[in-house]
Amino acid sequence: MASLITCPHCGTRPKEEFSIRGAAAPKRPSPTAKDEAWHRYVYVRDNPKGRYEEYWHHEAGCRRFLVVERDNLTHEVFGVTDASQFKRAGAAE
């Protein structure tokens, strides 16, 4: 895993300042969505090899939620954005 993460607010920081909060791709369904959609959101996860978007919480810094796009095979980091700026690649459900 990358040793250094460049936070858009704080600059380059060691990875120990962050905690990983899971995949960023799944979108929270509306409260009235069917059980099936909620089941998928809560339990079903892809386990991709390669490029991967993930929530990182900068706990020891700005305390913002970030989305880190990284390759979990080569450990390369492609970009870090604030979670509020994050645009999901696929069409949102």
Next chain:
Amino acid sequence: MTSYRLGSGGAINRGQSLSFTFDGPTYKGFEGDTLASALLANDQMLMARSFKYHRPRGVVTAGSAEPNALMTIGSGARAEPNARATVVELYNGLAATSQNRWPSLKRDFGAVNDLFSPFLGAGFYYKTFMWPGVFWEKLYEPLIRRAAGLGKIAMQADPDRYEKSWAHCDLLVIGAGPAGLMAALAAGRAGVRVILADEGFRLGGSLLSESAAVGGRPAAEFAAEVVEELASLPNVTLMPRTTVFGWYDDMVFGAVERVQKHVASPSPDLPMERLWRIVAKQAILAAGAEERPIVFGGNDKPGVMTAGAARTYLNRYGVAVGGKVAIFTNGGSGYRTAADLVAQGVDVTAIIDARPQSADPDAGKHSGHPQRFGHRHEGPAPHRGADRRALRLRGGDRLRCAGDVRRLVTDRAPDVPTRRQTGLVGRETGIPGAGCGQCLRDGRCRRRPRVA
């Protein structure tokens, strides 16, 4: 007790005598000694016992690769087990204790295991000790627990502080041998932020161990001049006593600095050790090569060591490894060692070369010593009896050496740059064609083009 300290030479401060103890008796060494070199100077070749069969063990290397000379340094809460005597810097009042022996290093009761070694093979079934049941808790387990492990860890709380630090630089140079020093100097003069880390307490690496001249001056003197210039550059940070042990993603390196391990009374204001994480834009691995001993029967006896180690003790610490030395070699380094030893008045009784003939220019210079080519050395005499002074050669040939040839020196197999102590073995080396599995088809490194 014979003193093997030479009258002059070496990078030690003969004006500053230090006293230390090993298993009780007090010995004298000098500032700049390691524990191993000071023990050798005091004719203490027996330094440890082997783990299982308690065979006698002497020092084999002069650096951090030492497998044999493991000792406990200090006492009480500060006791540190399994310290390598070859890298322990000598200080006044150092107390070293040998390990894995009872009642004493010279007479070790555990050596009876050696007699039973045919029954205690690698596949020995330790469940043999299950019967009778009552014996397990009362007898077997205490015995086995006592036999397990080499040193004993201190059971008191550690009285010292330790700390963690980050460092940032443009270029990290790992190893302060000739290559590392010159790389750091070139980069330092260019105004780049450089960190030069070396595990030794004196920067210079192999330059300190060789009698060769660099630019008309002795190699150690040359190293000292380069270090002096590096120290005068504000953009260069020298980190002696710092072992770089790991290389992580994003060019972050892990290193441990022994801040006060070499101090008789540590200051409470400083940490004992410091764990560094060094972020470098680029790095140069100048960790050097490790000498591989040649394998032969009886090569575990005290007195057998690598030729490079003998040269280090001679040139850096001013210690002769013995009064008479036989050299078993398969390369030029054996002849260099012989030349250095002879220059210091050590009797080289034989040079045995494993090759059919030697192409080394130095080989002819030693016509005074019996030289045997194309031989395989079969080791000193077996356990007991026989002629201990004879060096057995293959084919029943015996090379008779007058006197007591105690120290037999083997020589290096081809240099193997293991990148030891950098944690890089088995990882991507960043070196094209290094066989780490990360090479692209065209030979370039997949991931680490920035490390030379």
